[in-house]
Structure formats: C-alpha cells, structure tokens
Amino acid sequence: MTVTPTMKLPGGKDAKPENTRAAGGRESNLILGKARTDRPSREETEAAIRTLLLWAGDDPDREGLIDTPARVARAYEEFFAGYDADPVEMLNRTFEEVEGYDEMIVLKDIRLESHCEHHMVPIIGKAHIAYLPKNRVVGISKLARVVDAYAKRFQVQEKMTAQIANSIEDVLQPRGVAVVIEAQHQCMTTRGVHKTGVTMVTSRMLGAFRHDPLTRREFLTIIGNPASSVGA
Numbered sequence: 001m002t003v004t005p006t007m008k009l010p011g012g013k014d015a016k017p018e019n020t021r022a023a024g025g026r027e028s029n030l031i032l033g034k035a036r037t038d039r040p041s042r043e044e045t046e047a048a049i050r051t052l053l054l055w056a057g058d059d060p061d062r063e064g065l066i067d068t069p070a071r072v073a074r075a076y077e078e079f080f081a082g083y084d085a086d087p088v089e090m091l092n093r094t095f096e097e098v099e100g101y102d103e104m105i106v107l108k109d110i111r112l113e114s115h116c117e118h119h120m121v122p123i124i125g126k127a128h129i130a131y132l133p134k135n136r137v138v139g140i141s142k143l144a145r146v147v148d149a150y151a152k153r154f155q156v157q158e159k160m161t162a163q164i165a166n167s168i169e170d171v172l173q174p175r176g177v178a179v180v181i182e183a184q185h186q187c188m189t190t191r192g193v194h195k196t197g198v199t200m201v202t203s204r205m206l207g208a209f210r211h212d213p214l215t216r217r218e219f220l221t222i223i224g225n226p227a228s229s230v231g232a
C-alpha cells in the first residue's frame, strides 16, 4: 500500500497539505504566538457567558449556575492558553551535543485537546511528530508543548497540523519533519450529523518525509500507520 502525504477528510475529500499552507500563508503572527492585546475584561466575559445561559433557557441566578460564568472563564484560560504561548521560543532551546545522532526522532501518541473554530466544541485526539535532525535536537517535552501551543486555540485540524510542522521546520531546520494528527471532532459527534467513531487524519510531510518514500514509510510504521486505516 502506498501512503501519500494527503489528508483524508470525512466524505472522502482529499486535500493536499500545500493548500493549507497556501490558504493561510505562513501565518507568521501565529507561529510567533502573539495574542491580541485588546481583550475584553473578565467582567465583560462573565457577562457574555451569563447571556449564553439565559439564551439556552436557564436561570443564571439559581444556585447551581451562580458561579458558572466565573468557572467557564477560568476553564477558557486553560483551553486557550496557546494564545499566550510562544512555540518559537520553546523550540529555540536546543542542544547540539548528540554524538552525531542523525536518525529519526519520533514522539508518538501525544494527547491533543483543541477546540473547533466553527463550533467552539472540543477536538480530541493525538499527534505524532517526527524529525530528522541536522545538527540540533530539541528536548522531547518541547515538542509536546508545541502541540499544546497550537492546539489550545480555536482551530481547524488541517491548519493546526501545518502550523506544528512549519514551526519545527522553521526553527530547527532539520532534514525533514512529519506531523500526523488523528482526532475526533465533537461538532460531528454531538451535533450535526451525529456520527461517532469517526476519526479525521491529517498529515504534513516536509523534506525527507515528503521526498523519500522509505523515510515516510518508516515513520508511518512506527506510529502504526493511521492513514492506511482511514479510507485508503
């Protein structure tokens, strides 16, 4: 079976990763992790959450809901902490004394928690990252933190996949980068078409992972080849 670096979308639509990159450009503002500074106050935010409770048809002044706007605001600080994270700074802390190690480095099954930017509901899944170092390697926890830096924002899976790969490529300048994300979208499972058990798989392959089928296959074998189980 040949696994090509395309993204399998629900419904069988294929999208080339290049499209994601072209559509969003390099998104240098996002890669730098800069959040807007003109955010509303905590008070305004809690008032907006209270409005949502009213709009759903409930009474925000009843005992069970009275502290909910404050709790939701605190939860949002966690869900969207990525806007205050700087992936470039994380990846810049590299070390070079690796005795010439130049083989593939893979971090697989990284828990991923994000939110769909269309419905503001969770996207839950896992990310797999590989790179072929040129001179510098980065601590593996940094790769996991880069996933969080992009996941903890309002996202679409295709864009998030490209952003993670692009930032690793830009900062580490390795011989190749591969990112695969497998995730379930609650906007598909709890509303709309209500299809459970559907996993969306996206990938972005750069450098050797794009040009060398053996390198790509080695990576896909290590992570359990998710692309082959979806619509292939």
Ligand SMILES: [Zn+2]
Pocket: 116, 117, 118, 119, 120, 185, 187, 188
């Ligand atoms: Zn959605």
